[in-house]
Ligand SMILES: Nc1ncnc2c1ncn2[C@@H]1O[C@H](COP(=O)(O)OP(=O)(O)OP(=O)(O)O)[C@@H](O)[C@H]1O
């Protein structure tokens with residue numbers, strides 16, 4: 001089973017307001033709400049790929065209930081711990097006249113170390129050495145900086161393969177516990193190594209440095225529209241990005257993480273992993289917001305993926 005962990009989920013509320021004006025009454029023309037947060041996005045894409053996952057993490061209040069029931073009505077399996085407080089709602093205001101995107105984000109739940117530890121124990125009680133745990137996204141307020149180090153270490157000790165997708169200090173902390181796979185984008189990898197990395201060759205060198213230093217088995221460096229680099233102990237593949245009409249690039253990385261988890265679980269070859277994840281990334285970019293692409297779209301893109309070894 002694949003378990004996704006979202007410690008800081010959000011209800012994403014997207015509204016359209018033509019000619020948004022501050023200090024004035026604004027009227028919404030269309031609106032939608034989607035359960036969000038990186039791990040949750042990963043679970044949505046795994047479902048579209050025809051596989052199962054269990055979405056876990058922390059929820060609270062009416063917004064937490066709304067997220068859980070939305071996920072259940074999509075047919076996803078969930079196992080969240082409900083805590084005191086209200087899961088955040090993130091408001092995204094799209095102005096189609098002035099072509100602006102304005103985000104207004106709530107602070108969300110504040111957690112204690114005890115709460116985090118009980119959520120971790122909930123997960124450890126379920127997993128076994130056949131499982132994959134995907135840990136991704138930000139942490140709620142109150143979380144210690146080394147939270148992902150603790151989680152990666154504990155999940156590894158339980159025998160699972162851990163995929164970590166985080167940024168900055170959170171990623172750096174997680175690396176200390178040697179996750180199985182990480183998927184930084186080129187900017188995150190540059191930030192981590194403290195130098196600007198541009199070419200696939202530069203990125204490969206940096207990824208190998210990191211792999212050796214932290215005993216990581218696989219690193220996938222995504223490069224937005226320029227594709228991604230797949231680095232394992234024995235080989236490196238660079239896959240170009242597919243040329244597709246762009247709806248929204250939000251969550252493109254999460255869809256790549258989902259396909260990497262599915263590929264790992266089904267023991268796919270590196271070539272097939274590259275095909276699936278490049279197609280999944282591109283298909284999701286074609287959708288608006290964080291909506292997950294249908295499998296038919298992904299399937300049709302698979303033969304179009306081109307890659308080379310470096
Ligand atoms: N404009 C695009 N056209 C085609 N494919 C894209 C585009 N942007 C992203 N992709 C695909 O999605 C993958 C992941 O994108 P990206 O590198 O932007 O992830 P990310 O920065 O981690 O995103 P996020 O964290 O916001 O989900 C890329 O490797 C590529 O395959």
Ligand SMILES: [Mg+2]
Pocket residue numbers: 165185253254
């Ligand atoms: Mg990302």
